[in-house]
Amino acid sequence: MPLLEVREVSTFYGRICALDHVSLDVNEGEIVCLIGANGAGKTTLLNTISGVAPARHGEVLLNGAAITRTPAEKIVGQGISHVPERRQVFGSLTVMENLTLGAYSRFRRDGRASINNDIENVYLLFPVLKTRHKQLAGTLSGGEQQMLAVGRGLMARPKLMLLDEPSLGLAPLIVQEIFRILADLRRQGTTILLVEQNARAALRCADRGYVLENGRVVLSGAAAELSESELLQRAYLGKRNHRNRSG
Amino acid sequence: MTFTEQLAQFIVSGITQGSIYALIALGFVTIYNVTGIINFSQGEFAVIGAFIAITVAQKVNLFRGQFDVELEWPVPVAALIGVGGAVLVGVLLYRLGIQPARHASTLSQIVATIGASIALRGLVLLAWGTDPYRIPPFTQGKPFKILGAVITRQSVWVMGLTVVVVVALFLFFQYTLIGKALRASAANPGAARLMGINTRRMGLIAFALSAGLGALGGIVITPVTFMTYDRGLMLALKGFVAMIMGGLTSPFGAVVGGLALGIVESLAAGLISSGYKDAFAFAVLFVVLLVRLGGVFKRGSGEALERAGL
Numbered sequence: 114m115p116l117l118e119v120r121e122v123s124t125f126y127g128r129i130c131a132l133d134h135v136s137l138d139v140n141e142g143e144i145v146c147l148i149g150a151n152g153a154g155k156t157t158l159l160n161t162i163s164g165v166a167p168a169r170h171g172e173v174l175l176n177g178a179a180i181t182r183t184p185a186e187k188i189v190g191q192g193i194s195h196v197p198e199r200r201q202v203f204g205s206l207t208v209m210e211n212l213t214l215g216a217y218s219r220f221r222r223d224g225r226a227s228i229n230n231d232i233e234n235v236y237l238l239f240p241v242l243k244t245r246h247k248q249l250a251g252t253l254s255g256g257e258q259q260m261l262a263v264g265r266g267l268m269a270r271p272k273l274m275l276l277d278e279p280s281l282g283l284a285p286l287i288v289q290e291i292f293r294i295l296a297d298l299r300r301q302g303t304t305i306l307l308v309e310q311n312a313r314a315a316l317r318c319a320d321r322g323y324v325l326e327n328g329r330v331v332l333s334g335a336a337a338e339l340s341e342s343e344l345l346q347r348a349y350l351g352k353r354n355h356r357n358r359s360g
Numbered sequence: 361m362t363f364t365e366q367l368a369q370f371i372v373s374g375i376t377q378g379s380i381y382a383l384i385a386l387g388f389v390t391i392y393n394v395t396g397i398i399n400f401s402q403g404e405f406a407v408i409g410a411f412i413a414i415t416v417a418q419k420v421n422l423f424r425g426q427f428d429v430e431l432e433w434p435v436p437v438a439a440l441i442g443v444g445g446a447v448l449v450g451v452l453l454y455r456l457g458i459q460p461a462r463h464a465s466t467l468s469q470i471v472a473t474i475g476a477s478i479a480l481r482g483l484v485l486l487a488w489g490t491d492p493y494r495i496p497p498f499t500q501g502k503p504f505k506i507l508g509a510v511i512t513r514q515s516v517w518v519m520g521l522t523v524v525v526v527v528a529l530f531l532f533f534q535y536t537l538i539g540k541a542l543r544a545s546a547a548n549p550g551a552a553r554l555m556g557i558n559t560r561r562m563g564l565i566a567f568a569l570s571a572g573l574g575a576l577g578g579i580v581i582t583p584v585t586f587m588t589y590d591r592g593l594m595l596a597l598k599g600f601v602a603m604i605m606g607g608l609t610s611p612f613g614a615v616v617g618g619l620a621l622g623i624v625e626s627l628a629a630g631l632i633s634s635g636y637k638d639a640f641a642f643a644v645l646f647v648v649l650l651v652r653l654g655g656v657f658k659r660g661s662g663e664a665l666e667r668a669g670l
Binding site for chain 2: 163184185186195201203217218269
């Protein structure tokens, strides 16, 4: 049984159909990436899974149990951590407070000591956060904010992490660093569903991928196969066919 | 009485009155930060809290003599019950007035709080009538004298309690998980939900907290200035002015704004004419808005102001 199963999901914003019968699954331990142009529905799909934009039709199953109508604030407690687009750290709170709140959903269950322990683990993963732990999150650089957003997501000890455009607006070196960390996280047993504009980098670290267009899945398969597929090469990997032919 | 003594006296009364504005402004800021709503029934919390305390502390006829209440409990107990009663009103207001309208625009929700304030004022009028009420000071005894200014014991209570509340509130927001969750909901409600924070419950807590703050202000001032059913509107407006002076979102700014407003009013009343007291308060608002839209303690962008429709 897959860890996450999305079955024939349709999501609307008012009368606009953002997702049209989308199905997808994510197995435990995998990195799966969603590729597509702006407005293809990638972010909406993550929002539908995490309960921010609930589906009108279809079902979302986590470990076989339906979470389609579960409100966003309860879903994180069930093991899905959503690291939203543009990081969305709490700018007026310190780095440490951001991380603490990442564990909000399990605070009562696990207690202070376990949470402090996890904060130390996040600092091991992102040493720069430790040096800035008393700083307001809003004063961090873009790359640091992204690390904080991922670290905050990890604090919930998720079974599945939804990552929305972690490379957005970051310098190439930082992007490499972020992808290296994703690979580390997978090695430690976190399952990841990744949305990326940067299709090449995403496919390099992912096991499988889905391509969305206008709210529909148009292509899916193993990452290696997808990188070879003609459609993808033309549309998202920036290889221009006409130049290949003429040159 | 020399001029400096007079001045000292005006400042002391200004700080006393300003403390009340500060408490009400803190309530405004708390609700605004967490929910984006400017709660115009903030003054009614002060009035209702005070009237509940009055009813518990002394003999009162309710509903034109329909009910006689003769509890005559000690004033501190009455004050606590008053605060508790107002908190309950705050919770009911959120549950019955704001939460059902959660899909409506913020402006509609603000209008709902204006409606609630009118309804609550009417309720207080029905129950307690138009008479001014008083409760005895929290402690009896001679007033203190500092620099020639007379400070009544109740003034000391007012200032002391304000300090205690402000410090307690700071510790609550800074060091408790709920306090941090409230700040997170204020900073980014969407992300707060993703952390598992129930933002609706945070709104409820903000209303409860603000009602308690307002009630405390209303109760401690009652021994000094009496309480009538219609004082809520003016208290809310003054608290709102203090909030704007403090930059709309800053709790610290709200306290400074409240104290400054109290002192300005008191000086204007003492040195010019007591008839101009309120006029000066609103002149201050006008100047602050004109000179520096966003107040003196404003940080960040004009986003907060836009959210408030200012």
